[in-house]
Amino acid sequence: MSAESKRYTEHSRTDGLGWPPAWLSGRALTASLCLVSACTCSSSTTSSVQTDDNDRVAIQGGANPSVLAVDGRGRTKCLASELFEGTGIIDLNDRIESPTGCSTEIVAFSSDRAVELKAAPKWTHDPSNPVTLAVKPPVEVELRFYVPQGVPGVATEAQDEMDEATALYAMNRAGIAFKSLSTVAYSPAQAVLIGNGCGGGNAAGLAKAGASLYDPGVINVYYVSQINWSNYLFGYNCYLESIVVGGSNAIGENIIFLSLASRPPTTLAHELGHALGLRGKVGHTYGVPGFTNRNLMMSGISFNAQALQDHFSLGQGYRMSLDRLSWLNHARPSGAAPIRAGDNRPCQLTVAAATGDFCPPLALDQ
Amino acid sequence: MTGRATRRLVLLLAALGVAACEALQPAERATIDAWLGCIECDAHELDSVLALAGRKRNATVTALQDGLLEGPSPGQRQNLERQLDSSYQILVAYRGPNGAVVSQAEFVRRYRDNIIGTYRVRSAVALAHIGGPDVKPALDSAAADELRIAGDSLRPVDLDAVRFARDSIWQ
Numbered sequence: 199m200s201a202e203s204k205r206y207t208e209h210s211r212t213d214g215l216g217w218p219p220a221w222l223s224g225r226a227l228t229a230s231l232c233l234v235s236a237c238t239c240s241s242s243t244t245s246s247v248q249t250d251d252n253d254r255v256a257i258q259g260g261a262n263p264s265v266l267a268v269d270g271r272g273r274t275k276c277l278a279s280e281l282f283e284g285t286g287i288i289d290l291n292d293r294i295e296s297p298t299g300c301s302t303e304i305v306a307f308s309s310d311r312a313v314e315l316k317a318a319p320k321w322t323h324d325p326s327n328p329v330t331l332a333v334k335p336p337v338e339v340e341l342r343f344y345v346p347q348g349v350p351g352v353a354t355e356a357q358d359e360m361d362e363a364t365a366l367y368a369m370n371r372a373g374i375a376f377k378s379l380s381t382v383a384y385s386p387a388q389a390v391l392i393g394n395g396c397g398g399g400n401a402a403g404l405a406k407a408g409a410s411l412y413d414p415g416v417i418n419v420y421y422v423s424q425i426n427w428s429n430y431l432f433g434y435n436c437y438l439e440s441i442v443v444g445g446s447n448a449i450g451e452n453i454i455f456l457s458l459a460s461r462p463p464t465t466l467a468h469e470l471g472h473a474l475g476l477r478g479k480v481g482h483t484y485g486v487p488g489f490t491n492r493n494l495m496m497s498g499i500s501f502n503a504q505a506l507q508d509h510f511s512l513g514q515g516y517r518m519s520l521d522r523l524s525w526l527n528h529a530r531p532s533g534a535a536p537i538r539a540g541d542n543r544p545c546q547l548t549v550a551a552a553t554g555d556f557c558p559p560l561a562l563d564q
Numbered sequence: 565m566t567g568r569a570t571r572r573l574v575l576l577l578a579a580l581g582v583a584a585c586e587a588l589q590p591a592e593r594a595t596i597d598a599w600l601g602c603i604e605c606d607a608h609e610l611d612s613v614l615a616l617a618g619r620k621r622n623a624t625v626t627a628l629q630d631g632l633l634e635g636p637s638p639g640q641r642q643n644l645e646r647q648l649d650s651s652y653q654i655l656v657a658y659r660g661p662n663g664a665v666v667s668q669a670e671f672v673r674r675y676r677d678n679i680i681g682t683y684r685v686r687s688a689v690a691l692a693h694i695g696g697p698d699v700k701p702a703l704d705s706a707a708a709d710e711l712r713i714a715g716d717s718l719r720p721v722d723l724d725a726v727r728f729a730r731d732s733i734w735q
Contacts, residue, residue, distance in 0.1 A: 355674065358655060358666065365658035423721070430685050430725060432603045459721045460682040462675050463651045468603055482607070484598075498598035498609060501640040501683070506647040508654065 253294040253321055254328035255304055256287045264308040264333065265371060267512065267558060268294070269301055270321070276300035279558035281512075287328055294321050301556070304331055305520070307371035307512055312337050313519035314373075317541045336368070336375040337519065337526055337538050339470075340416040343381040346389060352421050352458065353381045356466075359456075363467035366494065370510040373519050374526070376470065382410065394455070395426040396436035401450035405441035405531075414443045414532040417452045417473055417525065419466065425455050432457055433465040435472035443531035451525055464494060464507050471495050471510070475517050475524035478547045480560050486549055488561025513562035521545040521557065588623045592616055596627055599690060600683050610690060617694045625694060629702040631687030632726070633712045635680045644679060648672040681722040688729040695733050703730035 257264050266288055267279045273295060282288050294302075304316040311333035319329045341360060345352040357378065364375045384392060391407050393400040404412050404420075412418055425431040436450030454469045471494060472481060482497050483489040491499050492509040510518075518524055519538070523545065526538040545557035588596075595616050599609040617624040636644065652671045659665050666674075688706060691699040707730045709717050718726060 354666070358671070361658050362651060362655050365654050368658075369654070424725070430682050430689065431605055432682070434604050457678075457682075459719070460678050462679055463648070463655075463671075465603060484607075497604065498602040498607070500594055500597035501601060501636050501643070506650040508650070 251292050251294070251323045252325040253290040253292070253323060254287050254325060255282075255290065255306075255319075256328040256330045257285070257306060257308075258330055258332040260285075260306075260308045260311045260333040262308050262310045264288070264306045264311070265512065265564060266290075267305045267307070267516070267562065269303045271295040271300040271302065279562050281562075281564060283564070303556075304329065305516060306331050306333055307373065307515055308333060309368050309371050311335060312373040312538075313371070313515055315520055315541045315543070336373050338375050338377050339474075339525065339537060341376055341378045342413050342416045342418050343378055344384050344392065344411070344418065344420045345381060346421065346423075346458075347383045347385055349458070353383070356381065356419065356421060359461075359463055359466040362463050363470055366464070366467050366508055367510070369508065370515060371512065372510050372515040374474070384411070389422075392420050392422060394422050394424060395431075396434055396439045396450060396453065396455065397426070401436040401439035401453050402441045404453060405443055405448075405450065412453075414448075414452070415530050415534055417454065417470070419454045419456060419469075421456050421458050423458055424460070425457050430457070430460050431455075432461045433469045435469045437472055437477055441531070444533065446531060446533070448531035452531075467494050468497075468507075471514070471518065473525045474519075475521040475527075475545070476514060477523065479549060480514075480517060480545075480547055483560075486560065488559070488563070511561050511563040513558050513560040516558055516562070517545050517560070586620055586623050588616075588620060588627060592620065592623075593627070596624070596631075596690075600631060600686050610693065613690045614693055617690075621694070625691065625699055628687045628691045628694075629699075632684050632691065632702055632706050635684050635713075635716070641676070641680070644676060645672055648675050651675075677719060681719050684718065685722050685725040685729070688726045692729040692733045700730070700733060703733065706730075 255266055263283055263285045266282045268282065268290060269276070269278050269280075270293075271277070272293060276299070277293060280293060282290055302318060302321070304319050306314045312335065314331055314333045316329070316331050321329060343353065343356040345356060360376045360378055367374045367376075388411060391411060392404065404418075405414070425434050433454065433456045436453040436455075439450040439453075441448050441450045441453075451473050454466070454473065456465055456469070476495055481495060483493045483495045484498055489496065489511070490509070491503055491505045492507055494507050494510055495514065496507065519526060520541075520543045522528055522542050527536050527542040529536055543556040549560045595612045598607075599605070599613045602609045613624065635641075649668065649672060652668050655671070656663075656665050665671075684706070688703060691703055703726065705711070706718065707723070707727045709723055711717065
């Protein structure tokens with residue numbers, strides 16, 4: 199199946215070639231020559247014009263439309279994160295030249311498949327032999343919930359919030375689904391061990407509390423009466439805290455606290471974003487150019503300006519799935535293999551694309 | 565104009581000027597909102613409110629007293645409920661026709677109560693940190709579950725938090 203592809207944006211890095219300039223290449227050159235000579239010509243072929251060189255990407259395995267972010271050699275410059283959308287075989291028109299001097303990769307985003315990276319694709323320039331990209335089902339991330347004994351309904355609420363998170367990640371083509379295989383109902387005595395937040399060695403204590411209160415192979419979500427006694431936070435991810443698991447140093451990125459009395463329905467989706475690498479300068483998006491109040495990593499929005507928070511950018515989705523910082527892409531604290539197989543990227547903790555950064559700007563989106 | 569009238573006019577203009585200076589500008593109101601709505605509150609949101617109170621104490625205290633005793637405005641509550649309705653629809657669409665989902669009313673109530681309760685509790689926390697005799701009446705009133713809107717009341721968990729804040733006032 200073939201589909202009309204659509205180019206949305208062009209983020210370019212100059213590569214020092216400088217010549218010929220874009221306005222003097224391809225169809226622009228043809229049009230200019232036509233104007234000068236008052237000739238009648240089509241834009242199809244002249245000896246000096248490069249036509250569609252048949253760069254196509256065949257998406258295999260996905261039923262829904264995909265958005266491709268493509269890096270590669272353009273006519274006059276390196277193209278970075280140029281976006282195309284389509285289903286089946288997506289035609290990139292004549293955007294990609296031989297991949298010399300520019301890094302090249304293809305990343306596919308879709309609502310029903312994992313984010314898929316094809317590093318260094320071999321462009322064939324042959325319509326009968328497109329670059330293939332097999333997309334797999336969303337990466338499943340296991341959560342384990344801890345809810346207080348004797349408080350009815352919390353386990354159901356946790357399930358609701360997990361499914362809400364999965365739906366939001368799918369809507370935004372983030373390629374990640376959440377599942378929970380077990381829920382622990384903790385006793386009042388265990389509540390003391392769980393505590394009320396990350397700091398003061400609490401996360402480190404949890405990591406040593408034993409299998410009944412912490413599983414190093416999953417993301418542990420603790421529903422507690424309140425977080426940091428006097429501040430009444432909605433939720434917190436302990437990624438800033440050092441923990442020790444099985445004698446190895448780690449960080450508490452897989453420890454999340456949610457407040458029973460304060461959280462809205464999207465706090466779990468937000469805290470999972472931190473677990474998946476949206477941290478520090480690429481964590482919260484308040485005041486970051488390119489983001490609106492709908493973004494799920496926005497915090498502290500005025501009640502007058504609040505909108506439904508239901509959005510992740512493609513740049514955020516890229517990092518959550520492909521950044522080595524993400525929970526998906528590094529070995530578990532227990533030493534077990536990462537959840538996600540395949541290539542990943544060492545993204546820099548900067549919002550804008552930085553020199554040498556493999557990763558697109560955080561705000562990259564359609 | 566007599567001398568007395570001139571003096572009155574000058575005093576009136578001075579009073580109006582003071583009131584105008586004291587009123588919160590939109591960016592200053594946003595400072596309070598950032599505290600009332602933050603998720604992890606790790607960007608010094610409360611410190612910023614306290615700094616604002618250092619510059620515009622009366623206006624900041626008034627805004628926080630309103631937040632404690634009234635909660636979000638009716639318009640803000642309507643906006644909040646619209647958002648929660650939309651969140652519910654996302655969950656229903658995800659679960660599909662055969663998926664069991666809590667009722668919409670229950671879903672909205674669950675999270676609306678959380679958000680409004682936290683809005684009030686954080687107002688109380690900020691007032692307690694600001695301290696001084698002028699913040700105590702509002703905290704005492706809320707601690708007795710005496711709010712401005714008829715029929716309005718705090719959840720037990722919020723009442724406990726407000727009482728804790730009231731008992732922690734910086735003198």
